[in-house]
Amino acid sequence: MKYSKKDLIHPIPSSRWHHVWSGFVGDKLAILALIVFLFYCLVALLAPLVAPFDIADPAFMDLMNAEIAPSWISGDERFLLGTDAQGRDLLSVILYGTRLSLTIGICAVLIQATLGICIGLIAGYLGGRIDNFLMRCADIQLSFSNMMVAIVFLAIFQSLFGIALYQQLAMVILILVIGLTEWPLFARTIRASVLAEKQKEYVDAARVMGISSKRIMFRHILPNTLSPILVIFTVQIANAIVAEAALSFLGLGMPATEPSLGSLISAGFAYMFAGSWWICVIPSLTLILLILVMNLLGDWLRDHLNPRTYKD
Amino acid sequence: MATPLIQISGLEKAFSTNESWFSQWRFHQGKLKRHKDSVHALNGVNLTINQGETLCVVGETGCGKSTLARVIMGLTTPSAGEIHYLDQRIDQLNNRQRMFFRRRMQMVFQNPYASLNPRMTVYQTLSEPISFHNPQFSQAQVDEQIDELLESVGISASSSDRYPHEFSGGQRQRISLARALSVEPDFIVADEPLSALDVSVQAQVLNLMMDKQEERNLSYLFITHDLAVVEHFATRVAVMYLGRVCELAPTRTLFSAPKHPYTRALLSAIPRLDSNIAQPIRLIGEVPTPTEKPIGCVFQARCPYANQRCYEQSPAMVLQNDGSSVACHAIEEGRL
Amino acid sequence: MNLLSVSNLHVNFHTKERELAALIDVSFTLNRGERIAIVGESGAGKSVLGFSIVNLIGKPGYIESGSIKLENKELTKMNLRQLQEIRGKRIAMIFQDPMMTLNPVITIGDQLVETIRSHTKISYKDARNIAIEKLHHVQIASPERRFNQYPHELSGGMRQRVIIASVLLLNPDIIIADEPTTALDVTIQAEILQLLLAICRDNGVALVLISHDLGVVSKVAERTLVMYAGHIVEEGPTLEIINDPQHPYTQGLLNALPQMTLPGQRLNQIQGSMPSLAERPSGCAFHPRCPYATQKCREQQPRFIYSGVSSVACFLVEDMLNEFAEQDQEAN
Numbered sequence A: 001m002k003y004s005k006k007d008l009i010h011p012i013p014s015s016r017w018h019h020v021w022s023g024f025v026g027d028k029l030a031i032l033a034l035i036v037f038l039f040y041c042l043v044a045l046l047a048p049l050v051a052p053f054d055i056a057d058p059a060f061m062d063l064m065n066a067e068i069a070p071s072w073i074s075g076d077e078r079f080l081l082g083t084d085a086q087g088r089d090l091l092s093v094i095l096y097g098t099r100l101s102l103t104i105g106i107c108a109v110l111i112q113a114t115l116g117i118c119i120g121l122i123a124g125y126l127g128g129r130i131d132n133f134l135m136r137c138a139d140i141q142l143s144f145s146n147m148m149v150a151i152v153f154l155a156i157f158q159s160l161f162g163i164a165l166y167q168q169l170a171m172v173i174l175i176l177v178i179g180l181t182e183w184p185l186f187a188r189t190i191r192a193s194v195l196a197e198k199q200k201e202y203v204d205a206a207r208v209m210g211i212s213s214k215r216i217m218f219r220h221i222l223p224n225t226l227s228p229i230l231v232i233f234t235v236q237i238a239n240a241i242v243a244e245a246a247l248s249f250l251g252l253g254m255p256a257t258e259p260s261l262g263s264l265i266s267a268g269f270a271y272m273f274a275g276s277w278w279i280c281v282i283p284s285l286t287l288i289l290l291i292l293v294m295n296l297l298g299d300w301l302r303d304h305l306n307p308r309t310y311k312d
Numbered sequence B: 001m002a003t004p005l006i007q008i009s010g011l012e013k014a015f016s017t018n019e020s021w022f023s024q025w026r027f028h029q030g031k032l033k034r035h036k037d038s039v040h041a042l043n044g045v046n047l048t049i050n051q052g053e054t055l056c057v058v059g060e061t062g063c064g065k066s067t068l069a070r071v072i073m074g075l076t077t078p079s080a081g082e083i084h085y086l087d088q089r090i091d092q093l094n095n096r097q098r099m100f101f102r103r104r105m106q107m108v109f110q111n112p113y114a115s116l117n118p119r120m121t122v123y124q125t126l127s128e129p130i131s132f133h134n135p136q137f138s139q140a141q142v143d144e145q146i147d148e149l150l151e152s153v154g155i156s157a158s159s160s161d162r163y164p165h166e167f168s169g170g171q172r173q174r175i176s177l178a179r180a181l182s183v184e185p186d187f188i189v190a191d192e193p194l195s196a197l198d199v200s201v202q203a204q205v206l207n208l209m210m211d212k213q214e215e216r217n218l219s220y221l222f223i224t225h226d227l228a229v230v231e232h233f234a235t236r237v238a239v240m241y242l243g244r245v246c247e248l249a250p251t252r253t254l255f256s257a258p259k260h261p262y263t264r265a266l267l268s269a270i271p272r273l274d275s276n277i278a279q280p281i282r283l284i285g286e287v288p289t290p291t292e293k294p295i296g297c298v299f300q301a302r303c304p305y306a307n308q309r310c311y312e313q314s315p316a317m318v319l320q321n322d323g324s325s326v327a328c329h330a331i332e333e334g335r336l
Numbered sequence C: 001m002n003l004l005s006v007s008n009l010h011v012n013f014h015t016k017e018r019e020l021a022a023l024i025d026v027s028f029t030l031n032r033g034e035r036i037a038i039v040g041e042s043g044a045g046k047s048v049l050g051f052s053i054v055n056l057i058g059k060p061g062y063i064e065s066g067s068i069k070l071e072n073k074e075l076t077k078m079n080l081r082q083l084q085e086i087r088g089k090r091i092a093m094i095f096q097d098p099m100m101t102l103n104p105v106i107t108i109g110d111q112l113v114e115t116i117r118s119h120t121k122i123s124y125k126d127a128r129n130i131a132i133e134k135l136h137h138v139q140i141a142s143p144e145r146r147f148n149q150y151p152h153e154l155s156g157g158m159r160q161r162v163i164i165a166s167v168l169l170l171n172p173d174i175i176i177a178d179e180p181t182t183a184l185d186v187t188i189q190a191e192i193l194q195l196l197l198a199i200c201r202d203n204g205v206a207l208v209l210i211s212h213d214l215g216v217v218s219k220v221a222e223r224t225l226v227m228y229a230g231h232i233v234e235e236g237p238t239l240e241i242i243n244d245p246q247h248p249y250t251q252g253l254l255n256a257l258p259q260m261t262l263p264g265q266r267l268n269q270i271q272g273s274m275p276s277l278a279e280r281p282s283g284c285a286f287h288p289r290c291p292y293a294t295q296k297c298r299e300q301q302p303r304f305i306y307s308g309v310s311s312v313a314c315f316l317v318e319d320m321l322n323e324f325a326e327q328d329q330e331a332n
Helices: A016-026 A028-045 A090-126 A128-143 A146-181 A183-198 A201-208 A213-249 A261-269 A278-305 B065-072 B095-104 B122-133 B139-152 B157-161 B169-181 B199-216 B227-233 B251-256 B261-269 B308-312 C046-053 C080-089 C108-119 C124-137 C143-147 C156-168 C186-203 C214-220 C238-243 C248-255 C295-299 C315-331
Strands: B006-016 B025-028 B031-034 B038-049 B054-058 B080-085 B105-108 B187-191 B219-224 B236-241 B244-250 C004-014 C019-030 C035-039 C061-070 C091-094 C174-178 C206-211 C223-228 C231-237
Touching: A028 A090, A028 A278, A090 A128, A090 A146, A090 A183, A090 A213, A090 A261, A090 A278, A128 A183, A146 A183, A146 A213, A183 A213, A201 A213, A201 B105, A213 A261, A213 A278, A261 A278, B006 B065, B038 B065, B038 B080, B038 B244, B054 B065, B054 B227, B065 B187, B065 B219, B095 B105, B105 B169, B122 B139, B122 B157, B122 B169, B139 B157, B139 B169, B169 B199, B199 B227, B199 C248, B219 B227, B227 B251, B236 B251, B236 B261, B244 B251, B244 B261, B261 C186, C004 C046, C019 C046, C019 C061, C019 C231, C035 C046, C035 C214, C046 C061, C046 C174, C046 C206, C080 C091, C080 C108, C091 C156, C108 C124, C108 C143, C108 C156, C124 C143, C124 C156, C156 C186, C174 C186, C186 C206, C186 C214, C206 C214, C214 C238, C223 C238, C223 C248, C231 C238, C231 C248
Parallel strands: B054 B219, B054 B236, B105 B187, B187 B219, C035 C206, C035 C223, C091 C174, C174 C206
Antiparallel strands: B006 B038, B006 B080, B025 B031, B236 B244, C004 C019, C004 C061, C223 C231
């Protein structure tokens, strides 16, 4: 039988993202969090343009200006948020620091995610011995605190290759260390989703078509496991930034010449009780707000991408 | 007689229930021994499917009918037995060798909500198999074929950029059928394709499947528990119980003169609209889980006619005068 | 007097954009010991109706207007405490999936005993005896052994029996069974239906059977209500409805069954599918799928009228009746 034009089925469009978006517009806190986060990203991207001083300029560091309080206390119009112990404008340093922290956070999590997703997909889809082996590796990795691994590794690197080389490569090393220590979280989440998706008939349908395992894993299963990934992604960026800040605070992170938020806090901490509280407190507040906003976004995504709350 | 399209002989499949190596060790009489637990889903199935016919496989939950479908399609490997497609053995093939048969044999699944990838549009769902199996096709040819295919199953071609969740269950099942037809197979395994659908929609999908059969001379292996559909649609019916075929008969014969005690009970249990039908035959107990390979007749535990021989010896399929084959000692001995 | 009477019930679902009507102007009555069936496809609102009888519709659904009376008591106005007294003791529910009601980590015996003891003050031993007796009553072999088993150790049919036993514990007046056999195999389904039927007959319990399967309904119910898109479209004695359906939807539903066509022939399908809550058509909700739809059907809502066989909400039937009446008058 041929179907006449009239009998053909035309479905009514509706979209999953429309649902997520409409939920988003209704949630004021989520909007606020997103706006603040976008502001951070924008500022980090445009730091060289918006910062009042160029931190690469040798004249930037002027000990004559050291420890000037924020402008609303000292009345010094040149430095809005005051200056640090080396006489650097705190606002400029924070802007560059945010840029550095976000870069390290995002890059580190990208490494985590790539590793974790590949390992989780392979373990979940192939199963059996490979699955057992990979997941035991993840367990071993998780049994070491990532902080401990980072500290040991960074300390060994510094003593082997010297501080000078370390300071040159600090950012790359930090990204690698943070990136390589936290993949099991991604791997486990992905594996759990893959195990659930693998049972579904569309995977069987693809197998019956003769589609290769690689294509089934990446083209069919992966897109269906992305919602939990997105949630972990945001939370993990926050965690990575915190990890970097903690390492920097311990003196194992970014060098003082290229300060991240963590090393700023660390450097300022020494002056905390000498009266120059702002050198430590203002970067801390910046960091806290960033982490808070990212966690809020992550929570919100978790609530709204959860298939149980979204029913089609 | 022409060669059957599909020939299945002595097919067995056992699933291991303690897959993990660690859980296979047990203390037995003071010694540590390795022991694999398994469920025997198929215990020697022999079937043939002829060209252009619809073979319906009916049975209750746990009788192995879905496993049969998966083994035929190569989704799981059989523990023993052979499957032939037009004289070529296909159960031992690797993925690459099987590719030719993937085009010839396709499958439609039970759950319309899970059988389409929710993150792929209808276009992507259909274009993947078409361009995968026809690498020589140009983009325009692929598009043309998708449009044609969609309209032939009653879905507007303009909705090909929609995602599955925008369609109803029946519409999704049409798309599933379109996907199966996209590689132009001549044999389709349908695993309970109607059970998740409403009555009025079931009729639509069943009609569509019958149309396609006529158009393309398809053969179906249709797996279902709904005997009303079987009566309407099947050429021949195979009744399965605990991994074995206990009766195989042309549809008309099976419904007018069921022979195996299980078939009789099954037929009497269908709730029919005409109410003046005798009380259903009650079966005692439930379908057991076959953790051991069954000895004797699989139906022994629930059969009202079972005798000592049924517990000891497995009955063979015996051809009856009216064209049906039954595996039952009671019928063989003339006790029933 | 009617045991249960539902009149002009409207149930809505609250969404961000607007209120969606799940049940529209639903009225029916149930007598003591009567067995009725609510038939319809998924999305017809039959489960919503079952749930709203005991005021169990969860958010975002709510009863917009209308009344549900159990004898003289208005259920829609009751507070939670009074409702809990009614649920279980007067009106009991059986669901499609027994695991919705059974707690997987407590033995079935303890669950039954707990149910008895939460409503009546008796010792554990007495309660145990009652529970075992009821398990025996629903034809469970060796109830003493089953008493100490966990739900997952039982088969689907056995679990449904346990549920029926638990429903019987408190001697309800009404049992609402929402697709009680859909998840079961045919042979088990036949047994459960027989059991349900026997129990209702023996104890004078009224039954509301919610099902999509007309075959099942014809075995159990005396009276049938056919639902479509939130409306009751036809109501009448089950046999009459099956043998002489009046509403085009009921006709379509029956004609679509495979046994209504010769083997190998095309089935009589109804075009299209049930509209979702958000896209209910104007006028008679069935008109987009109805082969007889006229302009009037697209614009106005048909009234519920008695056709001589069953009560139907359809302009086609109404017009036909009017025509007959006119002919009668002329003849006189």
